[in-house]
Amino acid sequence: MIDPRARAAHKALGEEVSADDVATGDRLAIADHLFATLRGSHHLVFANSRAAVEDYTDLLNRRCENARVPEEFVPHHGNLSKDIREHAEARLKDRTRPATAVCTSTLEMGIDIGSVTSIAQIGAPPSVAALRQRLGRSGRRGGPAILRLYVSEPEATPAIHPADELRAQLVQAIATIELLLQRWYEPPAAEALHLSTLTQQFLSLIAQHGGITPADAYRTLCAQGPFRTVDSPTFATLLRDLAAADLIRQENDGLLLPAETGERLINHHTFYAAFAAPTEYRIVTEGRTLGSLPIEQPLPEGSLIIFAGGRWRISTIDTHAKLIEVTRASGGRPPRFTSAGPLVHDRIRTTMRRLYEETTVPAYLDATAQSLLAEGRAAYRRLGLHDTPLVGYGNDTLLFPFRGDAIMTTLGLALHAYGVDVVRYGVALLISDTSPQAAVGLLADLAAEGVPDALALAALIPDKRVDKYDDVIGEELLTLSYARPELAQFSAHLAGRGSG
Numbered sequence: 001m002i003d004p005r006a007r008a009a010h011k012a013l014g015e016e017v018s019a020d021d022v023a024t025g026d027r028l029a030i031a032d033h034l035f036a037t038l039r040g041s042h043h044l045v046f047a048n049s050r051a052a053v054e055d056y057t058d059l060l061n062r063r064c065e066n067a068r069v070p071e072e073f074v075p076h077h078g079n080l081s082k083d084i085r086e087h088a089e090a091r092l093k094d095r096t097r098p099a100t101a102v103c104t105s106t107l108e109m110g111i112d113i114g115s116v117t118s119i120a121q122i123g124a125p126p127s128v129a130a131l132r133q134r135l136g137r138s139g140r141r142g143g144p145a146i147l148r149l150y151v152s153e154p155e156a157t158p159a160i161h162p163a164d165e166l167r168a169q170l171v172q173a174i175a176t177i178e179l180l181l182q183r184w185y186e187p188p189a190a191e192a193l194h195l196s197t198l199t200q201q202f203l204s205l206i207a208q209h210g211g212i213t214p215a216d217a218y219r220t221l222c223a224q225g226p227f228r229t230v231d232s233p234t235f236a237t238l239l240r241d242l243a244a245a246d247l248i249r250q251e252n253d254g255l256l257l258p259a260e261t262g263e264r265l266i267n268h269h270t271f272y273a274a275f276a277a278p279t280e281y282r283i284v285t286e287g288r289t290l291g292s293l294p295i296e297q298p299l300p301e302g303s304l305i306i307f308a309g310g311r312w313r314i315s316t317i318d319t320h321a322k323l324i325e326v327t328r329a330s331g332g333r334p335p336r337f338t339s340a341g342p343l344v345h346d347r348i349r350t351t352m353r354r355l356y357e358e359t360t361v362p363a364y365l366d367a368t369a370q371s372l373l374a375e376g377r378a379a380y381r382r383l384g385l386h387d388t389p390l391v392g393y394g395n396d397t398l399l400f401p402f403r404g405d406a407i408m409t410t411l412g413l414a415l416h417a418y419g420v421d422v423v424r425y426g427v428a429l430l431i432s433d434t435s436p437q438a439a440v441g442l443l444a445d446l447a448a449e450g451v452p453d454a455l456a457l458a459a460l461i462p463d464k465r466v467d468k469y470d471d472v473i474g475e476e477l478l479t480l481s482y483a484r485p486e487l488a489q490f491s492a493h494l495a496g497r498g499s500g
Helices: 004-013 024-038 049-068 082-093 128-135 167-181 195-209 214-223 233-245 260-266 346-357 367-382 403-419 435-447 454-458 475-497
Strands: 042-046 073-078 101-104 119-122 147-150 248-250 256-258 280-285 288-296 304-308 310-318 322-329 392-393 394-401 421-425 428-431
Touching: 024 042, 024 049, 024 119, 024 147, 049 073, 049 304, 073 082, 082 101, 082 288, 082 421, 119 128, 119 421, 119 435, 128 147, 128 167, 167 346, 167 367, 195 214, 195 233, 195 256, 195 260, 195 475, 214 233, 233 248, 233 475, 256 260, 256 428, 280 310, 288 304, 392 435, 403 421, 403 435, 403 454, 454 475
Parallel strands: 042 101, 042 119, 073 101, 119 147, 280 322
Antiparallel strands: 248 256, 280 288, 304 310, 310 322, 392 394, 394 428, 421 428
16 A cells, blocks of 8 residues: 655655656667567566556557567556557457557456466566566466566766666565565555545545434444544544535534535545546547546647557647547657656565675576676675765765665655755665765764654645645644654664664
């Protein structure tokens, strides 16, 4: 389970690079290998973003066109229309002709596509659990489950960043596979409050029963229900927030009913979706709907895009009807889909540290991956990370905690509270205008103070409204909700390290 609130903190700290960025040459090399390896059978290629799905589908079908062979690569992600997704699923089940789907997590589980010959994963898997679900799609007919994993690492140059020298994407992928082999998977975030989802479920109870008392609602949803981390004072505060937002009102006998705004909300077709979605435009060609696209960046008429496995020119945009009309084109590029990546669990990062410090080479690595792993281990030793997590970098200091994203986020916020600027760079935190010696002092002071005040740290995040109903929840509860999961992991981290 991914807590989006930590992603808001990533944004506040300033994410300097994206782990999904792949150089053009690497993309072409990956597409070449996929084309040569997968043609002629049934496979799934998991890309870590919808834009990557469109990009690789286009690259692979261009290779089919150049080789004068039938196209057999189809896209599958949540923004495509139902008929296009069902077409991809039907192609996978059709054993009379080969087909490979390039997809996001939409084909991890739950959709009947039969067994496929192999799985390909582009980039480090988003989690151990996701990798297990994806690998489970292969080998269902008695044969072995086959996984091919492609990782892009920057070229080694004199100007390479120390964090890039560690080959962290490769090592993260290896750590994920090693944990999969150990049958470990990410546990759910049991300490999170999930107040937006609680709001949706509470309003659903009112809609179901025509009204409900606070005591009955708390007993059903919290005391005996799935939201047991929410105590009665927090629930009471939530009800006051919903009343202030005109979603509920209370009768003289104590019964809670929908207020005017709440009545409109409950009766709207979007109410029963638990997650918020940006405004999306429907993409249409010759009367056929291809899918939808969130408009969060300029897309003027005449723009060229890659979508649904084809190349298109935007001919008209109807802002009133939220409609984009497209025609066939010879060029284009995938649109940007705004989505934050999943948070990396603490166990993955601690396993990465172990991999850096040992000498065993996993048997499943090819020659290039073995060489890159050796480079990463050599950089780890050269940077002295076995002895200290701090590395000088010009006027700044890089901090390599090798801990999960929740801990890194909280640590960055705690350093912010000391008045220093912190920027996230992959597996490192860059502490600006601070020498390693000064950073040692900062961290010593932080450890001596013990667990920082979670609410004070959460208050540093300017916008904590990331879930669907967060705009009707007051600042006090948003701060509390954000602070809970981060503090739990960071507290355990500090307790394990003591004053050191």
